[in-house]
Amino acid sequence: MASLDDLKKRITSVKSTQKITKAMKMVAAAKLRKAQESAEKGRPYSDKMHNIILNLSKNINDKENAPKLLAGSGKDNVHLCVVMTSDRGLCGGFNSNITKKAKSYFKKILDSGKELKIVTVGSKGFDQLKRAYKEHIIENISFKESKNVNYFDADKVGKMIIEKFEKGEFDVCTIFFNKFKNVITQIPQEQQIIPLKSEKSDDKNDVMNYEFEPEEDEILNNLLPKNISTQIFKAMLENSASEQGSRMSAMDNATRNAGEMVEKLTIEYNRSRQAAITKELIEIISGAESL
Amino acid sequence: MSDSFNLEIVNPEKLFLSLDNVSEVVVPAFEGDMGILKDHISIISFLKPGIVKVFTGNEVKELYVEDGIIEFSENSLSILTSRIIDIKEIKKDDLSSMINEANEALKDENLDDQKRFIANQKIDVLNRLN
Numbered sequence: 001m002a003s004l005d006d007l008k009k010r011i012t013s014v015k016s017t018q019k020i021t022k023a024m025k026m027v028a029a030a031k032l033r034k035a036q037e038s039a040e041k042g043r044p045y046s047d048k049m050h051n052i053i054l055n056l057s058k059n060i061n062d063k064e065n066a067p068k069l070l071a072g073s074g075k076d077n078v079h080l081c082v083v084m085t086s087d088r089g090l091c092g093g094f095n096s097n098i099t100k101k102a103k104s105y106f107k108k109i110l111d112s113g114k115e116l117k118i119v120t121v122g123s124k125g126f127d128q129l130k131r132a133y134k135e136h137i138i139e140n141i142s143f144k145e146s147k148n149v150n151y152f153d154a155d156k157v158g159k160m161i162i163e164k165f166e167k168g169e170f171d172v173c174t175i176f177f178n179k180f181k182n183v184i185t186q187i188p189q190e191q192q193i194i195p196l197k198s199e200k201s202d203d204k205n206d207v208m209n210y211e212f213e214p215e216e217d218e219i220l221n222n223l224l225p226k227n228i229s230t231q232i233f234k235a236m237l238e239n240s241a242s243e244q245g246s247r248m249s250a251m252d253n254a255t256r257n258a259g260e261m262v263e264k265l266t267i268e269y270n271r272s273r274q275a276a277i278t279k280e281l282i283e284i285i286s287g288a289e290s291l
Numbered sequence: 292m293s294d295s296f297n298l299e300i301v302n303p304e305k306l307f308l309s310l311d312n313v314s315e316v317v318v319p320a321f322e323g324d325m326g327i328l329k330d331h332i333s334i335i336s337f338l339k340p341g342i343v344k345v346f347t348g349n350e351v352k353e354l355y356v357e358d359g360i361i362e363f364s365e366n367s368l369s370i371l372t373s374r375i376i377d378i379k380e381i382k383k384d385d386l387s388s389m390i391n392e393a394n395e396a397l398k399d400e401n402l403d404d405q406k407r408f409i410a411n412q413k414i415d416v417l418n419r420l421n
Contacts, residue, residue, distance in 0.1 A: 038304065041306065042303055042304060042305070044299070044301045044306050045371060046303075048362070048371055049371060052360060052362050052371075150304070154303075155373070209333060210333045210335050211334040211335075212334070212335055213320060213321075213322055213335075213336040214322060214336075219336070219360075223337070223360060226360075233303050
Protein backbone atom coordinates (compact mmCIF):
# COMPACT_ATOMS: atom_id res chain seq x y z
CA MET A 1 0.00 0.00 0.00
CA ALA A 2 1.17 3.48 -0.75
CA SER A 3 2.60 5.37 2.15
CA LEU A 4 0.80 8.29 3.74
CA ASP A 5 3.22 10.75 2.19
CA ASP A 6 2.67 9.38 -1.29
CA LEU A 7 -1.08 9.64 -0.93
CA LYS A 8 -0.82 13.19 0.27
CA LYS A 9 1.30 14.12 -2.73
CA ARG A 10 -1.14 12.53 -5.11
CA ILE A 11 -4.06 14.40 -3.60
CA THR A 12 -2.28 17.73 -3.99
CA SER A 13 -1.36 16.95 -7.56
CA VAL A 14 -4.91 16.01 -8.54
CA LYS A 15 -6.19 19.12 -6.82
CA SER A 16 -3.89 21.37 -8.82
CA THR A 17 -4.90 19.65 -12.05
CA GLN A 18 -8.47 20.30 -11.09
CA LYS A 19 -7.70 23.96 -10.64
CA ILE A 20 -6.26 24.14 -14.13
CA THR A 21 -9.18 22.39 -15.78
CA LYS A 22 -11.60 24.58 -13.89
CA ALA A 23 -9.83 27.71 -15.07
CA MET A 24 -9.79 26.42 -18.65
CA LYS A 25 -13.49 25.76 -18.45
CA MET A 26 -14.14 29.32 -17.33
CA VAL A 27 -11.99 30.74 -20.10
CA ALA A 28 -13.68 28.54 -22.69
CA ALA A 29 -17.09 29.64 -21.45
CA ALA A 30 -16.17 33.29 -21.84
CA LYS A 31 -14.68 32.73 -25.28
CA LEU A 32 -17.64 30.64 -26.31
CA ARG A 33 -20.02 33.50 -25.76
CA LYS A 34 -17.94 35.71 -27.97
CA ALA A 35 -17.50 33.08 -30.66
CA GLN A 36 -21.18 32.26 -30.65
CA GLU A 37 -22.04 35.90 -30.98
CA SER A 38 -19.78 36.41 -33.96
CA ALA A 39 -21.07 33.23 -35.57
CA GLU A 40 -24.57 34.61 -35.29
CA LYS A 41 -23.52 38.01 -36.56
CA GLY A 42 -21.86 36.43 -39.55
CA ARG A 43 -24.97 34.62 -40.64
CA PRO A 44 -26.79 37.48 -42.45
CA TYR A 45 -23.88 37.91 -44.83
CA SER A 46 -23.63 34.30 -45.88
CA ASP A 47 -27.40 33.92 -46.05
CA LYS A 48 -27.78 36.95 -48.28
CA MET A 49 -24.88 35.83 -50.44
CA HIS A 50 -26.51 32.46 -50.79
CA ASN A 51 -29.84 34.00 -51.77
CA ILE A 52 -28.33 36.25 -54.39
CA ILE A 53 -26.40 33.39 -55.95
CA LEU A 54 -29.50 31.25 -55.95
CA ASN A 55 -31.43 33.99 -57.72
CA LEU A 56 -28.64 34.48 -60.20
CA SER A 57 -28.20 30.86 -61.05
CA LYS A 58 -31.92 30.50 -61.62
CA ASN A 59 -31.73 33.29 -64.13
CA ILE A 60 -28.95 31.67 -66.06
CA ASN A 61 -30.48 29.67 -68.83
CA ASP A 62 -27.36 28.80 -70.70
CA LYS A 63 -26.10 26.11 -68.38
CA GLU A 64 -23.27 25.06 -70.63
CA ASN A 65 -21.51 28.36 -70.56
CA ALA A 66 -22.06 28.85 -66.85
CA PRO A 67 -18.95 29.71 -64.87
CA LYS A 68 -16.85 26.72 -63.93
CA LEU A 69 -17.06 27.46 -60.23
CA LEU A 70 -20.79 26.91 -60.50
CA ALA A 71 -20.97 24.09 -63.00
CA GLY A 72 -17.71 22.33 -62.25
CA SER A 73 -14.92 21.38 -64.58
CA GLY A 74 -16.97 18.58 -66.05
CA LYS A 75 -14.74 15.94 -64.53
CA ASP A 76 -14.75 14.14 -61.23
CA ASN A 77 -11.23 12.80 -60.96
CA VAL A 78 -9.35 14.86 -58.43
CA HIS A 79 -10.93 15.69 -55.10
CA LEU A 80 -9.65 18.44 -52.87
CA CYS A 81 -10.62 18.20 -49.24
CA VAL A 82 -10.21 21.12 -46.89
CA VAL A 83 -10.16 19.84 -43.34
CA MET A 84 -10.69 22.61 -40.83
CA THR A 85 -9.63 21.97 -37.26
CA SER A 86 -8.35 23.97 -34.32
CA ASP A 87 -4.82 25.03 -33.46
CA ARG A 88 -5.08 24.01 -29.83
CA GLY A 89 -5.81 20.75 -28.15
CA LEU A 90 -7.65 19.84 -24.95
CA CYS A 91 -11.04 20.23 -26.48
CA GLY A 92 -12.47 16.76 -26.19
CA GLY A 93 -13.47 15.01 -29.36
CA PHE A 94 -13.59 18.19 -31.42
CA ASN A 95 -10.66 17.54 -33.71
CA SER A 96 -10.98 13.78 -33.87
CA ASN A 97 -14.63 14.06 -34.84
CA ILE A 98 -13.73 16.13 -37.87
CA THR A 99 -10.84 13.92 -38.90
CA LYS A 100 -12.94 10.82 -38.43
CA LYS A 101 -15.56 12.22 -40.76
CA ALA A 102 -12.90 13.29 -43.22
CA LYS A 103 -11.11 9.95 -43.12
CA SER A 104 -14.23 8.02 -44.02
CA TYR A 105 -14.70 10.38 -46.96
CA PHE A 106 -11.05 9.94 -48.01
CA LYS A 107 -11.49 6.21 -47.94
CA LYS A 108 -14.52 6.43 -50.19
CA ILE A 109 -12.62 8.51 -52.71
CA LEU A 110 -9.50 6.38 -52.69
CA ASP A 111 -11.54 3.19 -52.97
CA SER A 112 -13.24 4.48 -56.07
CA GLY A 113 -9.84 5.06 -57.64
CA LYS A 114 -9.94 8.84 -57.65
CA GLU A 115 -7.11 11.13 -56.77
CA LEU A 116 -7.15 12.80 -53.36
CA LYS A 117 -5.59 16.08 -52.30
CA ILE A 118 -5.83 17.46 -48.79
CA VAL A 119 -5.47 20.94 -47.41
CA THR A 120 -5.52 21.20 -43.64
CA VAL A 121 -6.48 24.37 -41.85
CA GLY A 122 -5.37 24.33 -38.23
CA SER A 123 -2.40 22.43 -36.91
CA LYS A 124 -4.28 19.75 -34.95
CA GLY A 125 -5.86 18.32 -38.06
CA PHE A 126 -2.49 18.22 -39.76
CA ASP A 127 -1.01 16.35 -36.80
CA GLN A 128 -3.76 13.76 -36.91
CA LEU A 129 -3.75 13.24 -40.66
CA LYS A 130 -0.06 13.37 -41.47
CA ARG A 131 0.60 9.82 -40.37
CA ALA A 132 -1.89 8.10 -42.63
CA TYR A 133 -2.22 10.59 -45.48
CA LYS A 134 1.11 12.35 -45.63
CA GLU A 135 1.54 11.99 -49.37
CA HIS A 136 -1.88 13.52 -50.04
CA ILE A 137 -1.49 16.65 -47.96
CA ILE A 138 -0.51 19.50 -50.25
CA GLU A 139 -0.84 22.40 -47.87
CA ASN A 140 -1.11 23.11 -44.18
CA ILE A 141 -2.43 26.46 -43.10
CA SER A 142 -2.59 27.67 -39.55
CA PHE A 143 -3.77 30.95 -38.10
CA LYS A 144 -2.08 30.76 -34.75
CA GLU A 145 -1.17 34.43 -34.86
CA SER A 146 -4.65 35.80 -35.38
CA LYS A 147 -6.54 36.01 -32.16
CA ASN A 148 -10.02 36.08 -33.57
CA VAL A 149 -11.45 34.56 -36.68
CA ASN A 150 -11.39 37.25 -39.33
CA TYR A 151 -12.53 37.46 -42.90
CA PHE A 152 -9.15 38.20 -44.36
CA ASP A 153 -7.78 34.86 -43.18
CA ALA A 154 -10.74 33.12 -44.77
CA ASP A 155 -10.23 35.11 -47.93
CA LYS A 156 -6.63 33.91 -48.13
CA VAL A 157 -7.75 30.29 -47.99
CA GLY A 158 -10.50 31.00 -50.50
CA LYS A 159 -8.14 32.66 -52.97
CA MET A 160 -5.69 29.80 -52.68
CA ILE A 161 -8.42 27.28 -53.44
CA ILE A 162 -9.64 29.24 -56.43
CA GLU A 163 -6.12 29.60 -57.77
CA LYS A 164 -5.64 25.87 -57.58
CA PHE A 165 -8.98 25.30 -59.25
CA GLU A 166 -8.17 27.61 -62.11
CA LYS A 167 -4.90 25.80 -62.66
CA GLY A 168 -6.92 22.64 -62.95
CA GLU A 169 -5.37 20.97 -59.94
CA PHE A 170 -8.68 19.52 -58.78
CA ASP A 171 -12.28 19.07 -59.89
CA VAL A 172 -14.33 18.87 -56.72
CA CYS A 173 -13.74 20.69 -53.46
CA THR A 174 -15.26 19.72 -50.14
CA ILE A 175 -14.78 21.37 -46.77
CA PHE A 176 -14.99 19.66 -43.40
CA PHE A 177 -15.87 21.50 -40.22
CA ASN A 178 -17.89 21.22 -37.05
CA LYS A 179 -21.29 22.86 -37.05
CA PHE A 180 -22.15 24.40 -33.74
CA LYS A 181 -25.50 23.22 -32.46
CA ASN A 182 -25.15 23.82 -28.76
CA VAL A 183 -22.52 23.50 -26.05
CA ILE A 184 -22.77 19.74 -25.86
CA THR A 185 -23.45 18.92 -29.49
CA GLN A 186 -21.30 19.79 -32.44
CA ILE A 187 -21.98 18.05 -35.70
CA PRO A 188 -19.10 17.33 -38.05
CA GLN A 189 -20.12 18.44 -41.51
CA GLU A 190 -18.97 17.99 -45.05
CA GLN A 191 -19.93 20.62 -47.56
CA GLN A 192 -19.15 20.68 -51.23
CA ILE A 193 -18.23 24.15 -52.38
CA ILE A 194 -16.92 23.51 -55.91
CA PRO A 195 -18.94 22.92 -58.00
CA LEU A 196 -21.65 24.67 -56.09
CA LYS A 197 -24.51 22.42 -55.17
CA SER A 198 -27.73 24.32 -55.62
CA GLU A 199 -30.64 23.12 -53.62
CA LYS A 200 -33.69 22.27 -55.60
CA SER A 201 -36.53 24.62 -54.95
CA ASP A 202 -39.83 23.20 -55.94
CA ASP A 203 -41.89 26.25 -56.59
CA LYS A 204 -40.82 28.14 -59.63
CA ASN A 205 -42.88 31.10 -58.56
CA ASP A 206 -40.29 32.57 -56.29
CA VAL A 207 -38.01 33.30 -59.21
CA MET A 208 -37.72 37.04 -59.18
CA ASN A 209 -37.24 39.05 -62.25
CA TYR A 210 -34.09 40.97 -61.65
CA GLU A 211 -32.36 43.56 -63.68
CA PHE A 212 -28.67 42.82 -63.94
CA GLU A 213 -25.94 45.29 -64.42
CA PRO A 214 -23.55 44.15 -65.88
CA GLU A 215 -24.63 40.79 -67.35
CA GLU A 216 -25.55 37.79 -65.20
CA ASP A 217 -22.47 35.79 -65.97
CA GLU A 218 -20.17 38.68 -65.26
CA ILE A 219 -21.73 39.18 -61.87
CA LEU A 220 -21.56 35.47 -61.20
CA ASN A 221 -17.90 35.38 -62.13
CA ASN A 222 -17.30 38.11 -59.64
CA LEU A 223 -19.54 36.69 -56.97
CA LEU A 224 -18.61 33.01 -56.93
CA PRO A 225 -15.04 33.46 -55.68
CA LYS A 226 -16.42 35.67 -52.93
CA ASN A 227 -18.94 33.03 -52.05
CA ILE A 228 -16.16 30.49 -51.56
CA SER A 229 -14.40 32.79 -49.12
CA THR A 230 -17.69 33.45 -47.40
CA GLN A 231 -18.43 29.76 -47.01
CA ILE A 232 -14.98 29.18 -45.58
CA PHE A 233 -15.41 32.10 -43.25
CA LYS A 234 -18.72 30.71 -42.08
CA ALA A 235 -17.10 27.34 -41.48
CA MET A 236 -14.34 29.02 -39.50
CA LEU A 237 -16.83 30.84 -37.33
CA GLU A 238 -18.85 27.70 -36.68
CA ASN A 239 -15.65 25.88 -35.94
CA SER A 240 -14.42 28.36 -33.41
CA ALA A 241 -17.72 28.34 -31.56
CA SER A 242 -17.71 24.54 -31.62
CA GLU A 243 -14.14 24.39 -30.40
CA GLN A 244 -14.89 26.50 -27.36
CA GLY A 245 -18.10 24.62 -26.64
CA SER A 246 -16.35 21.31 -26.92
CA ARG A 247 -13.50 22.47 -24.74
CA MET A 248 -15.91 23.74 -22.15
CA SER A 249 -17.72 20.45 -21.78
CA ALA A 250 -14.48 18.47 -21.89
CA MET A 251 -12.99 20.59 -19.13
CA ASP A 252 -16.19 20.38 -17.14
CA ASN A 253 -15.94 16.60 -17.24
CA ALA A 254 -12.28 16.71 -16.33
CA THR A 255 -13.00 18.90 -13.33
CA ARG A 256 -15.71 16.55 -12.15
CA ASN A 257 -13.49 13.50 -12.58
CA ALA A 258 -10.71 15.16 -10.65
CA GLY A 259 -13.18 15.89 -7.85
CA GLU A 260 -14.18 12.25 -7.67
CA MET A 261 -10.57 11.19 -7.61
CA VAL A 262 -9.73 13.56 -4.79
CA GLU A 263 -12.63 12.15 -2.81
CA LYS A 264 -11.47 8.57 -3.28
CA LEU A 265 -7.89 9.38 -2.45
CA THR A 266 -8.90 11.27 0.68
CA ILE A 267 -10.86 8.28 1.96
CA GLU A 268 -7.88 6.04 1.29
CA TYR A 269 -5.60 8.50 3.02
CA ASN A 270 -7.80 8.69 6.11
CA ARG A 271 -8.14 4.91 6.28
CA SER A 272 -4.44 4.27 6.15
CA ARG A 273 -3.83 6.99 8.70
CA GLN A 274 -6.37 5.35 11.01
CA ALA A 275 -4.79 1.95 10.37
CA ALA A 276 -1.38 3.27 11.34
CA ILE A 277 -2.75 4.72 14.59
CA THR A 278 -4.53 1.49 15.47
CA LYS A 279 -1.38 -0.47 14.77
CA GLU A 280 0.64 1.72 17.09
CA LEU A 281 -1.97 1.45 19.84
CA ILE A 282 -2.01 -2.35 19.60
CA GLU A 283 1.74 -2.39 19.83
CA ILE A 284 1.72 -0.26 22.98
CA ILE A 285 -1.07 -2.22 24.63
CA SER A 286 0.43 -5.61 23.88
CA GLY A 287 3.78 -4.31 25.08
CA ALA A 288 2.20 -3.21 28.37
CA GLU A 289 0.35 -6.49 28.79
CA SER A 290 3.48 -8.58 28.43
CA LEU A 291 5.12 -6.84 31.37
CA MET B 292 -42.49 57.69 -44.62
CA SER B 293 -44.10 56.97 -47.94
CA ASP B 294 -40.96 57.66 -49.91
CA SER B 295 -38.59 55.63 -47.83
CA PHE B 296 -37.33 52.07 -48.04
CA ASN B 297 -35.19 49.63 -46.06
CA LEU B 298 -31.44 49.45 -46.20
CA GLU B 299 -29.23 46.72 -44.84
CA ILE B 300 -25.49 46.82 -45.09
CA VAL B 301 -23.72 43.64 -44.05
CA ASN B 302 -20.09 42.71 -43.93
CA PRO B 303 -18.82 39.22 -43.13
CA GLU B 304 -18.41 40.00 -39.46
CA LYS B 305 -21.73 41.60 -38.71
CA LEU B 306 -24.78 43.55 -39.76
CA PHE B 307 -23.09 46.88 -40.27
CA LEU B 308 -26.09 49.11 -40.69
CA SER B 309 -29.81 48.62 -40.80
CA LEU B 310 -32.20 51.47 -41.50
CA ASP B 311 -35.85 51.55 -42.48
CA ASN B 312 -36.28 55.20 -43.38
CA VAL B 313 -33.89 55.74 -46.23
CA SER B 314 -35.04 58.08 -48.94
CA GLU B 315 -32.19 57.61 -51.39
CA VAL B 316 -28.97 55.67 -51.72
CA VAL B 317 -26.22 56.39 -54.21
CA VAL B 318 -23.93 53.46 -54.82
CA PRO B 319 -20.75 53.26 -56.89
CA ALA B 320 -21.90 50.46 -59.20
CA PHE B 321 -19.38 48.88 -61.48
CA GLU B 322 -20.66 50.67 -64.54
CA GLY B 323 -21.13 54.04 -62.91
CA ASP B 324 -22.81 55.58 -59.91
CA MET B 325 -26.36 54.58 -59.40
CA GLY B 326 -29.02 56.36 -57.40
CA ILE B 327 -31.72 54.19 -55.92
CA LEU B 328 -35.08 55.51 -54.86
CA LYS B 329 -38.22 53.82 -53.64
CA ASP B 330 -39.88 51.38 -56.05
CA HIS B 331 -36.76 50.90 -58.08
CA ILE B 332 -36.88 47.82 -60.29
CA SER B 333 -35.37 44.69 -58.71
CA ILE B 334 -31.71 44.75 -59.49
CA ILE B 335 -28.49 42.95 -58.72
CA SER B 336 -25.22 44.66 -59.40
CA PHE B 337 -21.74 44.82 -58.02
CA LEU B 338 -19.71 47.68 -56.73
CA LYS B 339 -16.34 49.19 -57.35
CA PRO B 340 -14.36 51.02 -54.69
CA GLY B 341 -16.11 54.25 -53.89
CA ILE B 342 -18.46 56.13 -51.65
CA VAL B 343 -21.94 54.99 -50.74
CA LYS B 344 -24.21 57.89 -49.87
CA VAL B 345 -27.20 57.20 -47.71
CA PHE B 346 -29.89 59.88 -47.47
CA THR B 347 -32.21 59.74 -44.50
CA GLY B 348 -34.38 62.83 -44.13
CA ASN B 349 -31.97 65.71 -44.05
CA GLU B 350 -29.00 63.62 -43.07
CA VAL B 351 -26.41 62.22 -45.42
CA LYS B 352 -24.16 59.39 -44.40
CA GLU B 353 -21.08 58.67 -46.44
CA LEU B 354 -19.38 55.29 -46.34
CA TYR B 355 -16.32 54.03 -48.10
CA VAL B 356 -16.71 50.57 -49.65
CA GLU B 357 -14.04 48.53 -51.27
CA ASP B 358 -16.18 46.09 -53.16
CA GLY B 359 -19.55 44.49 -52.82
CA ILE B 360 -22.80 43.32 -54.27
CA ILE B 361 -26.11 45.11 -54.06
CA GLU B 362 -29.50 43.59 -54.30
CA PHE B 363 -32.66 45.59 -54.43
CA SER B 364 -36.04 43.93 -54.35
CA GLU B 365 -39.41 44.84 -52.93
CA ASN B 366 -38.18 48.07 -51.47
CA SER B 367 -35.36 46.64 -49.50
CA LEU B 368 -31.79 47.22 -50.46
CA SER B 369 -29.00 44.92 -49.30
CA ILE B 370 -25.38 45.81 -49.69
CA LEU B 371 -22.86 43.06 -49.09
CA THR B 372 -19.30 44.19 -48.81
CA SER B 373 -16.07 42.85 -47.42
CA ARG B 374 -14.77 46.20 -46.23
CA ILE B 375 -16.82 49.23 -45.26
CA ILE B 376 -15.80 52.26 -43.24
CA ASP B 377 -17.68 55.37 -42.22
CA ILE B 378 -15.84 58.31 -43.70
CA LYS B 379 -15.99 60.19 -40.43
CA GLU B 380 -14.17 57.37 -38.68
CA ILE B 381 -11.50 56.88 -41.26
CA LYS B 382 -7.99 57.67 -40.07
CA LYS B 383 -5.13 59.19 -42.00
CA ASP B 384 -2.84 56.25 -41.23
CA ASP B 385 -5.36 53.73 -42.46
CA LEU B 386 -5.83 55.73 -45.62
CA SER B 387 -2.18 55.79 -46.48
CA SER B 388 -1.74 52.11 -45.70
CA MET B 389 -4.71 51.30 -47.92
CA ILE B 390 -3.25 53.42 -50.72
CA ASN B 391 0.07 51.59 -50.36
CA GLU B 392 -1.73 48.29 -50.48
CA ALA B 393 -3.41 49.23 -53.75
CA ASN B 394 -0.15 50.53 -55.20
CA GLU B 395 1.52 47.24 -54.34
CA ALA B 396 -1.24 45.36 -56.10
CA LEU B 397 -0.73 47.47 -59.22
CA LYS B 398 2.91 46.45 -59.45
CA ASP B 399 1.90 42.91 -60.31
CA GLU B 400 2.64 42.45 -64.01
CA ASN B 401 0.07 39.74 -64.55
CA LEU B 402 -2.85 41.83 -63.40
CA ASP B 403 -5.84 41.60 -65.68
CA ASP B 404 -7.59 44.73 -66.87
CA GLN B 405 -10.46 44.46 -64.49
CA LYS B 406 -8.28 44.15 -61.41
CA ARG B 407 -6.09 46.98 -62.64
CA PHE B 408 -9.15 49.13 -63.09
CA ILE B 409 -10.36 48.35 -59.59
CA ALA B 410 -7.01 49.10 -58.02
CA ASN B 411 -6.73 52.39 -59.90
CA GLN B 412 -10.23 53.30 -58.87
CA LYS B 413 -9.37 52.55 -55.27
CA ILE B 414 -6.32 54.78 -55.31
CA ASP B 415 -8.36 57.52 -56.92
CA VAL B 416 -11.09 57.44 -54.28
CA LEU B 417 -8.67 57.16 -51.40
CA ASN B 418 -6.60 60.06 -52.64
CA ARG B 419 -9.67 62.19 -52.84
CA LEU B 420 -10.45 61.36 -49.23
CA ASN B 421 -6.92 62.04 -48.10
